Structures are given as C-alpha cells and as structure tokens.
Amino acid sequence: MVSVHKYSIEENLPHKLGEYILQKQEDSLKNSQVFNVAISGGSLIDVLEKGLVDDPTIAPKIKWDKWNVYFVDERIVPLDHRDSNYCAFKDAVLDKLSVLPRVYPIDDSLVDAGSAAYEKIASEYEELLPKKLDLLLLGCGPDGHTCSLFPGDHHRYLIEETTKQVMWCHDSPKPPSDRITITLPVMEGAGAICFVTMGTSKQDAMHHIFDLKDTSMPCAVVNEHFDAKVSWFVDDLAFETVTTNL
Ligand SMILES: O=C(O)[C@H](O)[C@@H](O)[C@H](O)[C@H](O)COP(=O)(O)O
Numbered sequence: 001m002v003s004v005h006k007y008s009i010e011e012n013l014p015h016k017l018g019e020y021i022l023q024k025q026e027d028s029l030k031n032s033q034v035f036n037v038a039i040s041g042g043s044l045i046d047v048l049e050k051g052l053v054d055d056p057t058i059a060p061k062i063k064w065d066k067w068n069v070y071f072v073d074e075r076i077v078p079l080d081h082r083d084s085n086y087c088a089f090k091d092a093v094l095d096k097l098s099v100l101p102r103v104y105p106i107d108d109s110l111v112d113a114g115s116a117a118y119e120k121i122a123s124e125y126e127e128l129l130p131k132k133l134d135l136l137l138l139g140c141g142p143d144g145h146t147c148s149l150f151p152g153d154h155h156r157y158l159i160e161e162t163t164k165q166v167m168w169c170h171d172s173p174k175p176p177s178d179r180i181t182i183t184l185p186v187m188e189g190a191g192a193i194c195f196v197t198m199g200t201s202k203q204d205a206m207h208h209i210f211d212l213k214d215t216s217m218p219c220a221v222v223n224e225h226f227d228a229k230v231s232w233f234v235d236d237l238a239f240e241t242v243t244t245n246l
Pocket residue numbers: 040041042043044073074075085138139140141142145146147148174197
C-alpha cells in the first residue's frame with residue numbers, strides 16, 4: 001500500500017522529509033558507493049533547501065559527495081534561465097553547499113535549435129541516467145500531473161510510454177511549453193518514489209487521487225502501478241478534503 005505521511009505546520013514536514021531521505025541515503029550506501037537521486041522542480045526545491053540544507057540536525061549527515069543528482073523533468077531553457085529546474089536547485093541548494101554532489105543537468109546547447117532538437121535533448125538525457133535511481137522526489141500539480149506527465153488526451157503519449165525512459169513533452173499546460181520528462185519505465189526501476197505536496201491548491205487533486213483513485217491523473221497512475229514503493233509527504237491543508245483512511 002502507498003504510505004502517506006501527513007504533517008501539520010508545527011510538525012515540520014521538511015525535517016521529516018529530511019529524515020526519510022537520510023534513511024534512503026544510508027540504505028543505498030550500504031550496497032553502493034553512490035546515492036542516485038532524481039528531483040523535480042516546483043515547490044519541492046524549497047522543501048529540500050529547508051530539510052537538507054537549513055536543518056541543523058539533518059544537514060551534517062547528508063553525504064553530498066556520494067550523491068548523483070538527476071532531474072525527473074526539466075524545462076527546455078538555458079540552465080541559467082529562471083525557469084530551469086537546474087537553476088532553481090542551484091540557487092536554493094548547490095550554492096549553499098561546501099561539498100557538492102555530482103549533478104546531471106540537460107545539455108542546454110540545443111535549446112535554441114528548435115523542436116527538431118528536443119527529441120535529441122531527451123534521448124541524450126536518457127543516456128545519462130544510471131541503471132537504477134535509488135530515490136525519485138516528485139511534486140504533484142493541482143491537475144494531478146507529476147514530472148512533466150500531464151493529464152489529458154494530448155499528453156497521453158507520455159504516461160503510456162513503455163520503452164523510452166525520457167521523452168520530449170510539448171505544449172505543456174504549465175509553462176514553459178517544451179520540457180523533457182522521465183516516464184513510467186524509469187519509475188519501474190527506481191528504488192523508491194516519494195511525492196511532496198502541500199497547500200490548499202492541491203486539495204482537489206488529493207481527493208481525486210486518494211478517494212476516487214482517478215487514473216486520469218498521472219499521480220494516481222503512479223500510485224496504482226508502484227504501490228508499496230510510493231510514499232507521500234503531505235501537509236494537513238492539502239489533505240483536508242481526503243476522506244479515505246490512510
Ligand atoms: O518542472 C516542473 O514543472 C515540476 O517538476 C513539476 O512537475 C512540479 O513538480 C509540479 O508541477 C508540482 O509543482 P508545485 O509543487 O510547485 O506545485
């Protein structure tokens with residue numbers, strides 16, 4: 001069963017997420033020299049800053065030199081553009097560290113080459129991915145999207161992909177329009193999948209995902225497919241409308 005960790009403001013979700021990530025780091029480093037993590041953009045990055053960099057009890061235990069950081073999705077913009085997930089992570093986390101992880105951004109030399117090059121950015125990124133990601137840290141949009149796997153017929157080709165691990169997402173309903181995203185085959189191979197979602201704007205999505213099991217929402221598809229390896233870190237506000245006992 002999917003596990004849900006629900007916190008009030010006072011309970012400090014970023015700290016609890018930090019503890020969870022720390023445990024995953026330790027588990028992975030028992031069997032490997034490196035900890036392979038892939039992160040999304042959006043509000044997750046602020047939570048990572050609070051939980052992994054600012055938190056005085058967690059921060060010293062994070063072995064950044066053992067981390068390989070990938071992106072579950074990225075907007076096709078230059079890496080120093082304010083819309084870039086890499087740029088957001090750099091500003092919020094990397095620039096504050098004295099020991100750096102190895103980070104794998106997209107090759108942004110092709111971002112101005114037009115849509116013909118975007119498939120190439122995706123396939124090149126697929127080449128960069130390790131055999132196994134230990135942990136995926138994901139967000140959930142108000143429409144139930146995750147990574148750049150959006151709901152609706154127009155984007156069905158992304159959630160239904162069974163072979164390619166990274167794809168070009170065009171006409172994204174959330175700007176910017178062109179992105180790359182990992183697909184379900186990457187989730188299939190991952191050690192653990194963790195969603196982080198907070199606030200009232202997520203209430204409708206939470207009701208659809210947890211009460212109605214509405215698989216028109218990509219997050220509900222992830223819950224359904226990967227079940228026991230999926231955890232959700234949510235706050236009271238986001239879960240206010242959920243009636244299912246979890
Ligand atoms: O690049 C992106 O747009 C993100 O990776 C995206 O998938 C994000 O995780 C969700 O949209 C949730 O974002 P919020 O948590 O900011 O609502």
